[in-house]
Amino acid sequence: MSKPLQCSVCDAVATVHLTQITQGKVHKMHYCEACANKGGAGDAAVFQLADVVTAATTVAPAIVCPTCQFSDVDFRRSGRLGCPDCWPVFLEALDGLLAKVQHQVQHIGRAPNGTLALGQIRHRLQVAQGAIAKAIADEDYEAAARLRDEIAQLSAQLPTE
Amino acid sequence: MSVQDILAAENELTHMLGAQQAVVLSTRVRLARNLSGFPFPGWAKPAQRKEIANRCIDAFTKLPRFKKAHVFKMGDLPDMERAVLVERHLVSKELAAGKSGAAVISRDQTCSVMINEEDHIRLQVVKAGWHLRGTWNIAEQLDEALGASLGLAFSDRLGFLTACPTNVGTGLRASAMVHLPGLCLAGHIEKVSRALNQDGLAVRGWLGEGTEAAGNIFQISNQQTLGLSEDAIMKHLGTWIKSLVEQEWNARRKLAAEEGPRFVDRIARSLGVLRSAYLLSSAESMNMLSHLRMACDMGCLPEANRHVIDRLMIEGQPAHVQSRRGEELDSDGRDMRRAASIREALSAFPEVGSPTA
Secondary structure (H helix, E strand, O other): OOOOOEOOOOOOEOOEEEEEEEOOEEEEEEEOHHHHHHHOOOOHHHHHHHHHHHHHHOOOOOOEOOOOOOEHHHHHHHOOOOOOOHHHHHHHHHHHHHHHHHOOOOOOOEOHHHOEOHHHHHHHHHHHHHHHHHHHHOOOHHHHHHHHHHHHHHHHHOOOO | OOHHHHHHOOOHHHHOOOOOOOOEEEEEEEEEEOEOOOOOOOOOOHHHHHHHHHHHHHHHHOOHHHOOOEEEEHHHOOHHHHHHHHHOOOOOHHHHHOOOOEEEEOOOOOEEEEEOOOOOEEEEEEEEOOOHHHHHHHHHHHHHHHHHHOOEOEEOOOEEOOOOOOOOEOOEEEEEEEEOHHHHHOOOHHHHHHHHHHOOEEEEEOOOOOOOOHHHEEEEEEOOOOOOOHHHHHHHHHHHHHHHHHHHHHHHHHHHHHHOHHHHHHHHHHHHHHHHOOOOOHHHHHHHHHHHHHHHHHOOOOHHHHHHHHHHHHHOOHHHHHHHHOOOOOHHHHHHHHHHHHHHHHOOOOOOOOOOO
């Protein structure tokens, strides 16, 4: 049997192996369980995330959540937020890395109780508006009428601003 | 109520009570949810975690799907029993490692909830074979009921709020456990894995812990959770799984055609070793069982025997072997018990024939 891989931090036997692909380049990292837990290696994206945050917060002033007193220093250590209220507090600081790990920053999925989230309504509205323009151009008036009703129904669900 | 009940009960994954498929072992949907007004588990005080656990256990055990559910508090369970739950994928290693976590597991083991892991609630629904819609429908129902009984942390822009930015939005991780011996034997797995990665899907080993995918089994899941609808996430995974199943079959057929008798010989040797070995390590048995599973898919062995192999893969894991024996065993002891169970289970298997599929 071949020699087990060593942890790149502490030389113990590595049991957590990460492969990260950035711009076509493959990076392999090996950690023992203890070091992996410290670094949040359970998720490759978290690793990338922690790097970005470390870089971003070394110059930024401390941010503290007024609800739970969780700070950017805590985030740098754990890669996790303190409470749901931390999200608006840290959102601006997290925006760049959110865009990096998630690619999109507007939720368009479900909301509690199975209702549609506003983001999803807006998204559907946008799709329908694009489709109606095309339907009219194609002189497909049956589809245009159906889309017009859909747009009216979706618009009614949006709060008046 | 104990973990022994979990071991003794027949369920879809170990006893083929549900539909089975050749390449996809199981489909899984996981939702991350948090209660509003409480810190996330990693930042909460012990009293708050206790309060969260009580509220969640109370809410879940009232749901029809969790009627007479198993409720386990990690702090009350011996190490071995926690390890069994981890090996069954019913709880994560992280939950098992802490004292304040709890798990609620439905009688049929299809639905399970981890409480106070990284998020307050990690709801999981698993079905044998490829059933993403069916799995999602159950998760959605449970999520709706949950939203009605517990105040969930949600924002219009960011969706369901989670402790880690990698789960925010839908909180949905949809995954399939796939058996890919053909692609592994043909040496294509690295290439396939890279393509999946580049298209936003994560590829992990059987237990997600990177130890070279035991038994040629991989877990494929979405990475992005925000800015995509649940439907889009599942469609994306579904398209890839369908293509993966096709590629796997192509690789197997090509291998069988090119190798001829050597293809059957590999399977027959695995059956021979598994039927007579006195010591079998977890890794060795997993890889040989993988050959037999492929043989069942391809008609070299009766398809009806496939569920026996699936059960042996699950029950051959270290904590399972020891729990069945009712005592802690050293490595040789475990390898001996594992070999004995496998010998017994495979004794009635017929001889290996040529592939028909």
